[in-house]
Amino acid sequence: MRESDFDCPHRADAAAYVLGALEDGELHRFREHLDSCAQCRAEVAELQPVVDELPASVAPAVASDALRERVLATVRTEAELLSAAGNEADRPATSQRRSYRRNDLVLGVGAAAAAGVTALVAVLIAVGSSGQGKVAVYPGKAEAAARGAQVSLRQRDGRAELVVAKMPPPALGKIYEVWLSRGKGDARPTNALFSVTSTGSGAVDVPNSLHGIKEVMVTSEPSGGSVHPTGAPLIRVALRS
Amino acid sequence: MARLRRTSVDSKEKLRRLADEELMELVAANNAEAFEVVLERHADAAFALAYRICGRRSAAEDIAQEAFLAVWRSGARYDRARASVRTWTLGIVHNRAVDALRRSGVHERRRAGAEGIEETLQATERTESEAVEKATSREIRGALDELPSEQRKVIELAYFGGFTHVEIASMLGAPVGTVKGRMRLGLGKLREQLQGWETVGA
Numbered sequence: 414m415r416e417s418d419f420d421c422p423h424r425a426d427a428a429a430y431v432l433g434a435l436e437d438g439e440l441h442r443f444r445e446h447l448d449s450c451a452q453c454r455a456e457v458a459e460l461q462p463v464v465d466e467l468p469a470s471v472a473p474a475v476a477s478d479a480l481r482e483r484v485l486a487t488v489r490t491e492a493e494l495l496s497a498a499g500n501e502a503d504r505p506a507t508s509q510r511r512s513y514r515r516n517d518l519v520l521g522v523g524a525a526a527a528a529g530v531t532a533l534v535a536v537l538i539a540v541g542s543s544g545q546g547k548v549a550v551y552p553g554k555a556e557a558a559a560r561g562a563q564v565s566l567r568q569r570d571g572r573a574e575l576v577v578a579k580m581p582p583p584a585l586g587k588i589y590e591v592w593l594s595r596g597k598g599d600a601r602p603t604n605a606l607f608s609v610t611s612t613g614s615g616a617v618d619v620p621n622s623l624h625g626i627k628e629v630m631v632t633s634e635p636s637g638g639s640v641h642p643t644g645a646p647l648i649r650v651a652l653r654s
Numbered sequence: 655m656a657r658l659r660r661t662s663v664d665s666k667e668k669l670r671r672l673a674d675e676e677l678m679e680l681v682a683a684n685n686a687e688a689f690e691v692v693l694e695r696h697a698d699a700a701f702a703l704a705y706r707i708c709g710r711r712s713a714a715e716d717i718a719q720e721a722f723l724a725v726w727r728s729g730a731r732y733d734r735a736r737a738s739v740r741t742w743t744l745g746i747v748h749n750r751a752v753d754a755l756r757r758s759g760v761h762e763r764r765r766a767g768a769e770g771i772e773e774t775l776q777a778t779e780r781t782e783s784e785a786v787e788k789a790t791s792r793e794i795r796g797a798l799d800e801l802p803s804e805q806r807k808v809i810e811l812a813y814f815g816g817f818t819h820v821e822i823a824s825m826l827g828a829p830v831g832t833v834k835g836r837m838r839l840g841l842g843k844l845r846e847q848l849q850g851w852e853t854v855g856a
Contacts, residue, residue, distance in 0.1 A: 469699075
């Protein structure tokens with residue numbers, strides 16, 4: 414029998430597969446089947462481009478500036494962290510630096526934080542030669558209640574921004590609040606309140622001057638924020654002052 | 655280091671002249687400015703798709719944000735031989751939006767029929783005038799509209815509603831095989847239309 418005469422019984426699954434409509438078990442089996450069935454592979458190859466066009470059928474909408482800014486704030490911070498690591502990684506060979514994976518670095522910061530490493534040193538990076546000033550990136554430390562969270566504080570031209578990833582969402586009716594400390598036992602409230610996305614990302618401007626500040630902290634507070642912290646910090650970022 | 659952090663207006667303009675695929679090579683090398691141009695080009699489409707699927711602005715923003723961070727972080731995995739940057743990005747948006755929908759109570763209620771199938775199929779809000787749309791969007795929507803309604807319905811429930819064919823079968827009270835068949839027929843017809851445009855356009 415020639416292959417074209419043989420009608421594979423699974424061929425009917427190809428359309429549901431490209432539409433993402435197979436059930437979990439079926440999906441697994443169909444993927445395995447694809448490895449061995451040229452007919453189904455051809456069917457998928459034929460229908461996938463059609464599904465790829467479906468997004469163009471939706472009503473147009475405009476992404477907000479806030480969305481773009483949040484994405485770019487995180488991306489710039491990560492690029493800076495990587496670039497800082499890149500300088501270190503430059504020494505052995507350039508090719509090694511190229512293979513440096515951004516996730517490894519960011520995860521590394523998180524792992525160090527989880528392990529309770531506090532003696533992380535701020536990294537100062539000169540930004541180009543265009544006189545844009547310097548960016549300081551201070552890695553933060555996540556306490557047990559925010560285990561696995563990745564934190565960094567980014568400071569440029571007197572502006573500071575706190576960026577978190579993999580942070581658990583605040584409990585119902587709660588919000589995260591940023592506090593500034595000049596020393597032990599001292600925690601001044603800020604109006605920087607934030608939440609995180611469903612996957613734990615968030616970024617917030619720290620509105621006050623960081624002059625003389627030793628530590629930036631985050632606590633979970635009732636919506637609207639508090640004047641005095643109602644719980645222990647979830648995040649601490651030590652500043653070099 | 656300087657070669658990776660050109661921040662002048664000049665370099666931004668140069669980046670804007672690059673094709674998506676070239677930008678992705680720079681993104682894979684951690685170039686945040688190249689990523690910014692990718693974001694400029696595809697943010698609206700990504701948000702619109704997420705919004706169409708989950709129907710809520712805040713959830714759609716979360717999904718678009720996470721999808722673009724995934725593009726940034728996994729830029730090195732982009733393979734230009736497999737898909738355009740836009741298709742790849744929107745594929746990530748689609749996966750995340752459907753995952754979010756399946757996790758959410760909204761989906762549970764819709765599945766139980768409390769919100770009705772018709773409502774599931776409606777775009778919640780038309781945000782821009784038709785004039786802004788590209789011809790291709792109109793054509794694709796036109797092609798969808800021309801499908802027999804039972805074929806269009808199963809395609810939309812699967813792709814935009816995030817329902818499996820088994821769920822769709824129970825919602826419509828149709829046999830599972832029938833639903834798969836309608837998917838196949840509907841996509842086949844759309845494919846013919848698409849090929850027709852390519853021929854005409856060439």
